[in-house]
Amino acid sequence: MTIATLIWLLPFPPLLAFGLIVLFTNRNKALSHTLAVGAALLSWLGSMIIFWQALRVHNFSQNPFVSSINWLPILNQWLSIGVWVDPLTVATLFFVAWTILMIFIYSVGYHNFGQPKGDHDQAGLQPHGATVNNEYGHAHKVPSIEPLYSRFFAFIALFAFGMYTLVISDNLLTLFVGWEIMGLCSYLLIGFWYAKPSARAAAIKAFLTTRVGDVVMLLGIVYLYSQTGSLSYRTIFSKEILHQLTTVTAPGNFLGLSAAGLIGILLFIGTVGKSAQWPLHVWLPDAMEGPTPVSAMIHAATMVSAGVYMVIRAFPLLSAGWVEGGSLTPAMAVMAFIGTFTALFAATIALAQNDIKRVLAFSTISQLGFMIAALGVGAYVAAAFHLVTHAFFKALLFLGSGSIIHGMEHGVLHTNEEVDPQNMFNMGGLRTKMPLTFWTFVIGGFSLSGVPLITAGFWSKDEILAEAFTYKHWIVFITLALTTLLTAFYTMRQITLTFMGKPRTESAHHAQESSWTMTFPLIILGVLAISAGWVGIPSDFWGLTLPHSWFHEFVGSTLMEHPAAVAFSWFPFLTSVVVSFGGLILGWLVYRNVQEGAVDPLQKPLGWIYTTLKNKYYFDELYNLLFVRPAYWIADTFTNQWLDRGIIDGFLHGVARVAFSIGGIFRNYVDKPVINGFGDFIGEGVKKFGRRFRVIQTGRVQQYMLMALIVAFGTLFYYLIFVVRP
Amino acid sequence: MMVPLSWYLIFSAALFCVGLFGVLSRKNAVAILMGIELMLNAVNVNLIAFWRYRSPSFIAGQAFAIIVFAVAASEVAVGLALIISIYRRRNTVVADEIDMMKF
């Protein structure tokens, strides 16, 4: 099998699994998850093979694995689709494969495979636990298996298909296809427990919000196609096309943008939707309604990364006409601004969240902001690098949180007390209860907050900061530094509240470590969350000359002109060290001893700011006021009451009345006498005729035949004698 | 062989007419089917005769004859099955008695 074939086949095992599960093995849970995990494993294997092949190819970026076929005939040419694996793809493929596989495995444990059926579980609700009798005959509650177990695996399998498609596709169209498939899956999975009203709402919210972005992105794609007549990377990222795009101005000289600028911005808005950047970030926190593996996979590791992957992929287009260190293109400027702002904004919100998953959700938003900002300042490699590392440690964190929640739920089931197993203030002291989760979570957290030298997060973040510093984007630099501080702070807050101190509730007392299917992925991801950083250590780090940064060489070579690795300088390095440690220590100091039933110690000093943060700057309310309410109003009052009922119906009724009267006239003076008369006459005629001639219909086949023959021969002979002869 | 084509044609015409007479005049439905068989045979004779006399090298005549065989076989099978089931319900096979056009 050639490598091209392998790449083509890469997405299909999950799709196959999806189909099989949905159509056939839905009943059988074990078989279903075996299928799904097996498919994930296959795809993972394929990705790894591709990875090694890619490493063995010399000068890979100049001759990537490419293969394409004709797809749609357009006028006289073909719209071709295909696969395109270059260094960037390989890097993405690497983390996608790992995270997806890990999360598939994790889901098995998370949905309590092997546990008994719930007592009163129903489809579309979280399992409520089952009562079993232990060997002493005491009834006690244990977690119960997810009612829609198979369906879950079908969905994530479909999702995996979408992701692989997106990553390996060689043109924006198939990328968009994968993009939308993932959108659908995200909708399905957020609303996985569809009996919960909040889940339904969250699902719809996510779907609509991302849709806004997607529509704009589609506009961008269409405009691009209309300009270049193609969508494949090879074409649209070629020098002359980019040049042409920069020279052409947007229609109607829109904001004085060039076509490249406009397309870039449009595409970027798509990313804003997908990667939950401000102002379209509102859906991501609510998406935490879905099961934790979903949050981990879709809303942390892969799908939201897909947005960033897309802009990284489109970087040549966005940065068309930009030279390193030069002034930013409009698109880049926008990205820089949005990214930076989002990073800070989300980080601040994360400070005041008590739900363990929501904290992570906001931190995700802010980290994505990091990447966007990095791209905005042209730190191509740094962005990609951070994408990879973030995928690992954020997946790790989410899975860890999932494991924590799982443990808490165990406790809650054990002691039937009414506490929210996701609220960090109900936890504490889990360090001893769930050691594996604790250590892995700490690794993830430190990586997130960028603890120097060891963790992966440090290297990527440091590179971003370094680039921002080197190209003298001070605002970006400062903001991101500040954000890093906050990040470290809330990470430490999380760790402290969750694991340190004494258990604050009974449930926390009785929490226990999760099954190996959940912890094993944690360990793997933990290892990756550390080691993924080492590939990107700058060559002249600390003045000593290391073998130069492999990742930089590798991914950087994707671009046409190889971006220069920034020279090492002490200032950003020290900054990141200071902020990360500072944040961590602060967090530890503040949340060291939170007592049972205590409120957040920040609440008093910050006051109304805290409430603002807690309510996410009232963004939901704002959108509600701006969009939702007006929409309702237009729909109900305006359209329904006035337009429809009032004007249109009124008019129609008028017409109807007129028509009715006219019809009456016709009926009485035309129809009844004339037409009916005629019709009846015909009917009568036919009836009489029939009465005369029905005697010949005896139902005797032979007589029919006889008559038929008589007529036939009569005609024939007549024809022969009188027509042919003379 | 000194037999002119016309003899075959006349023969098959005669056979055909006899069959037709049978179809039209017999009472018993099975006998009617027999008549049909005769007609089909007449047709086959014609086909083969034309093949032999007009274009021995071109096999179409025989091919069609084969197809006529198939048709005859299936026709008999279905026809007899119908007759038998009618006989079961109506207890008759006289074509004239089967004149109510529904069952």
Next chain:
Amino acid sequence: MVFFSDPITYITNWLANLLISWGLASDTVLVIMKLLGAAMVCIFGFSLVIFTIWLERKLYARIQDRLGPNRVGPWGIFQTFPDMIKIFTKEYITPEGADKVVYNLAPILAVSAVLLVWAVIPFAPTVFGTDINIGVLYIVAVGSIGTLGVIMAGWSSNNKYALLAAFRTVAQMVSFEVPMVLALLVPVLLGQTMGVDSLVKAQDVWFVVLSPIAAIIFFISSIAEVGRAPFDLLEAESEIVAGFQIEYSGLKFGMFYVGDFLHAFTISALSATLFFGGWRGPGAETWPVLGLAYFFMKTFIIYFFVVLIRIALPRLRIDQMLNFNWKFLTPLALVLLMVTAVVEKSLIHFMPSLNFSAVGFLIFRSLVLLLTNILIIVVTAIFLRAYARREHVRVSQPRPVAVTPEPPASVIS
């Protein structure tokens, strides 16, 4: 010398030349010779039957631990002649309300149907009635004439038992014709001809080696065609008095009887011809008389088995017989035919690529086909095993008819 190597041809040539020298037209002579040959075959057939009847009775007796005919002639070898005389001298009874013409026509058809087959069987390289290029098809066609005779007999003799028997017989014959024809197609496929003599010539390797299953299927279904045990339901004395020929007497019955035996011998001859290489054997080409010997040797061996089967096996129920035909033989034959076709075709297709010598290819082909057959046999065996298991379970169920009624209390006390 030619006389010894090939007496029959020698004699025919001599006779033909004689007639021509008498000044007859050559084609008239040809016609005469053909008629003579036909007559010879018929006479030979009948006289053969005289022998086979004795043979069969002897075998019966041996296996049933009796002496069998042993009075008339050495080992009672002439026992059949008195029987013949008895039959000749019996009264011809034509039952009341019988359909005279048909009634008298039926036995003739029955015998002639069998004799007609002999027209295409090659006894030796130079001795055969005619080698029409559709011999196999001809054999099948003639078989169907036999069916006709049976039904005529059964119907015309105005007797319910006879009619039932005729129905059974026809049902049996028609259904067993299907696997028989399918099995016949396999040699046709392998020999790539429908002429019987060419088929014999094509058997450098006996077809029984190339496709044993076909041979077996043909053998079984032709035994059923003849209607001998274990398929002799048509004269199941216990159920229908004596089959369709119950009303016949005297020579007419004798004809059916002879036809029956002759038919049995004929199928042995056919099996020998189509599957065991007919007259083929060392030196048969140069010494056709040897070919004759080989042919009859093979035929008699097979005939021996036919008799043995008749003696050894009990009679089947009619449903068993039909199930066996439609649910086992026919599908098997179909599968075999398709598989053989595919294998043979692919062999011919790949022959150039694997450059064998002629002999090498022959061996290779035989091996491949044989293996295919064995494979089919194995698969069939597996299916049969499963079926047998189910059947065993089904049979071991207690039957409602078999429940013993509760005895009254008085009996117990």
Next chain:
Amino acid sequence: MTPMQIIFILTAAATLSAAVLVVTTRNIIHAALWLIVSLFGVAVFYVLLNAGFFAVVQVVIYIGAIAILFIFAVMLTRRLMSDSGPQSNTNWWLAAVISVLLFVGLIWMLSSWRGVTGEPPVLKSNIDTIGLLGRALVSPDGFVLPFELASVLLVAALIGAIYVAWERK
């Protein structure tokens, strides 16, 4: 009068008279048997036309299968062993008229056609009509499609017959 012609005339006479008996005789079983005779005559015609294959096929299909089927059907659908009363319906004379008319018309049309006289082309001795037929029936540029259709038709007829004649309990 060559022997061939004599044979032809004899066969034709036999076949036609048998056919006439088929459509006129009272005893329906006899009709079936006569049908067999006339079908046999047709088979002889095939032989005369150098189509031996068809002769044999005629015997196999018509005499071996169809005729037997007829006899079965007759026996299954009769109350008594012998028929009573006329076997032809009231307007048989009209049928006769039609048939005769048709015959006359056909003959008349034939007489007006030139192609009927003349010698048949001589068959090359080595020509293998069966082989030709076989290839023609399975070659894509031959008659494979009609052939397949015929087979499908046969299967359909088989199933239909079984379904129709099924004894519903």
